[in-house]
Amino acid sequence: MATLQKIRSKGPLLVIVIGLALFAFIAGDAWKVLQPHQGKQDVGEVNGEVLSAQDYQKMVDELSEVIKLTNGLNSLTEDQLNNVKDQVWQSYVNNKLIAEQAKKLGLKVTDAEIQAIIDQGTHPLLMQTPFRNPQTGMFDKDMLKKFLVDYANMDASKMPAQYVEYYQKMGAFWKFVEKTLAESTLAQKYQNLVTKSLISNPVSAEDAFKSRTEQSDLLLAGVPYSSISDSTIQVSDSEIKDRYNEKKEQFKQLVETRDIRYIDVKVVPSDADRKAVEKEVTEYSNQLAKTDSDFGTFIRSTGSSVNYSDVPVNKTVFPADVAARLDSTGVNEVYGPYYNQTDDSYNAFKVLAKVSSPDSIQFRQIQVYADTEEKTKTLADSIYNALKGGADFAAIAKIYGQTGEASWVNSQSWEGAELDADNSKFINALLNQPVNELTNLNVGQANLILQVMNKKGMQTKYKVAVVKRPVEFSKETYNAAYNKFSQFVAQNTTIDSMVKNAEESGYTLTPRTDLSSAEHYVGGVRSTREALKWIFAAKPGEVSPLYECGENDHLMVVALDKIHEAGYRDLNSVAEMLKNEIRRDKKADQIMADMKKYNSIAQVKGMKDAVSDSVKHVTFSAPAYISVTRASEPVIGAVAAKTAVNKVSAPIKGNAGVYMIQVYAKDKGTEKFDAKQEEATLNNMAVRIVGSQLINDLYQKAKVEDKRYLFF
Incomplete structure (x- = not known):
């Protein structure tokens, strides 16, 4: 059990290290039984190799067990499970992409290499396992060998079930570590092969040093684009089309997305529901005063959201509203009933003991x-x-x-x-x-x-029986909300009618653009997988049936507006953005034409709608923030670096306006130039960039299909 405690104490760091070991490619609902679906049960495909739903589930189960073991959890929340599913999928895709490239290059990882890593014992992943020498804190391969021998020779029939389960979990954990070591080592080899081709040089190092350390203080005057009305700037369709063709590569998307509109109705308790809960908690508080044993059974019978623990615990373990009242409540005294607005609950509790207990x-x-x-x-x-x-x-x-x-x-x-x-x-x-x-x-x-x-660490700790009942809606309240919304859905079967009648009926029609099938929820509401499946099977203009979702407290209907297929976005979907960009450029041209007449900050200040400011400590490498236009302007830092003291720049086209600057002071700082250190920094930066972009480049060239939404 000591070993289990060690691994739990390192749980969060271990998960992080596993993520890093996978070449930084892994991005952090209760598990549902696999649902049958028409056709083959494949959740995805990478370059023609399919991943079955069964194999995917095994990988999710494996990582789930690792996270539960390392964090001391009995189960994972729905959000944690969704995160696990995404990690497993991303890891699977990345490993397949890397393995394909490694095979072409003749890269591989042998058992001898993995054993050498284990023997060396310095890999970050090994350092976070429980097999560490208690004196040195270092990974101890002898401890690992002893565990593996004990595990191999374990006679389950002669051991308590809890210890058999512990050894089995630890054995599965080690297999996961070995697999992760192999995958991360192959990824590291491939990464090294690419990044070793990226080198810096003394010239680049000196430029980088100057861009970081040389600072300019400057005066600034400019005219914001907002000073020119949009209505005065005309943009033609041909201009939008030309701009689209220029920037077409920026509008490439790797997966299909869809634009939807939806109505989400959250069912809330009625006044009658609130009074019923208050009455029940009042009765429970009276019973709690008379109860002197078997508090676990009693608390379970009340439907309290706070479990009873027969062990004294720190007050921070209890809900904040309970913890705040503990010190003012005597032993065997019942506090309540009372209402807590923060979690919308009625409460009562009885303090059973206050003791000094070790931490x-x-x-x-x-x-x-x-x-x-x-x-x-x-x-x-x-x-x-x-x-x-x-x-x-x-x-x-x-x-x-x-x-x-x-x-x-x-x-x-x-x-x-x-x-x-x-x-x-x-x-x-x-x-x-x-x-x-x-x-x-x-x-x-x-x-x-x-x-x-x-x-x-002796501290005052408490044993408390807590009745906490969140206010929940009744079956009658839910049925009333369902019947009303069901009637609305039946009478409004087109997008137009939904738009026309939603507000009058008390509903809000919410637009959502670029929804992908990799998302777990529609509108941020849990248990909307059926709605998600409908969205990616529907045709534009269709309206879905009514879905009961959330924690059985939401009702939803969805309408499909538009489909954006994988590939280049069509011109219409980006036309407004391009139009704004062209309009801004035309405004810049107008302002610059006027500003070119002037050669001083004072003259620019005299222009209509001009603004002015002074900005200090501007560097080439860090974007300057201009408070008068509330915008980040990287170009000002670049111009300031090349402008001599007391000189006035030419007009500068920025993000929020056109500016003219006058540098009045420059400071090179006190840091001394170290060419080797600066080159090493540039190399490390290049490695990080490659690490974040390389997998994306491989992904774009690969054939990847994600169909998990059909099953999970």
């Missing part, structure tokens, strides 16, 4: 398990009596194939978690047992000989 506990244990319960008890009693008689703890532990080493456990590993009876019993034993004393604890099918070695 960290150091302990050691010997796990005892025999063929029968009677034999287990006899053996445990024998070991316990031997230890009480002065026998060496570590020596006896070694006899039974255990180290007996002491490990620390932090209260964060159990506080806030839903604990069963055995876990509560184990934790309470650790909390209540005096330091250096022994206890023989029966837990499930096994016995644990426990010795607490040290306790730290």
